[in-house]
Amino acid sequence: GESVGLHLPTLSVQEGDNSIINCAYSNSASDYFIWYKQESGKGPQFIIDIRSNMDKRQGQRVTVLLNKTVKHLSLQIAATQPGDSAVYFCAERGSGGSNYKLTFGKGTLLTVNP
C-alpha cells in the first residue's frame, strides 16, 4: 500500500533527466485537479493545476497532462534537479459549484540523484 514517507511508490532519476509522475483519479465527475509537492517537514506546496476542459497545461519546468478517458493525470518535470526531491501528490475536486473540497492521492516519492 501507499503511505506518506513509508512504502510510497518511488521514482528515482538522474539530475538533468525528465521525470514523469502519474496519478489515477477516481471520480469521473471531477472537474479540477492539482499537483502538490511536499518536502520533508513542510506542508504541501502548490505546483500547478488544470481544469477538466483542458488536456495540458504548462508551467515553469512542469507540465500537467489530463486524460479524462482513462482518469489519469501526469506531472512532467523537465531537467530534474536535486531540489525537486520530494513527495508529489495529486488532488481532485468533485464537480459542482459549491464543492470546494479536495480528495488527495497518497503520493509518489521522487528522488533525484546528483
Add this chain to the structure above:
Amino acid sequence: DAGITQSPRHKVTETGTPVTLRCHQTENHRYMYWYRQDPGHGLRLIHYSYGVKDTDKGEVSDGYSVSRSKTEDFLLTLESATSSQTSVYFCAISERGAGGFQPQHFGDGTRLSIL
C-alpha cells in the same frame, strides 16, 4: 508563500487531555481547512470553514471540533485526546475567484504526539 501560521509546531501531550491547534492566516481568504496526514492515508479532511462561524465536517471529524470567530483564525480542538489522534495536522486556506475555486495553500503543519 501564503501567509499561514500554525501553532504550536510540535506538541506532546497525554491521553485524555484537551488540545487546541491554531491556524492563523493573513490572506483574508474565506475558506479554511484542517487535515491530518498519516502513513497509508495521505491527507484527510477533518473540518472546514466557509466563513466566520460557518463550519462543517470532513471525512474524519469524530473526536474533533472547530471554531472560527474571525476570518483569520481557525481553531481545531481535540476535547479528549487519544493515541489514534497522533498525527501531523495541516491547515489550508483557499479563495474563490472569478475563474472559480483557487488552489488550497497549506501551512507547515503541527506534529502532535499523544502518549
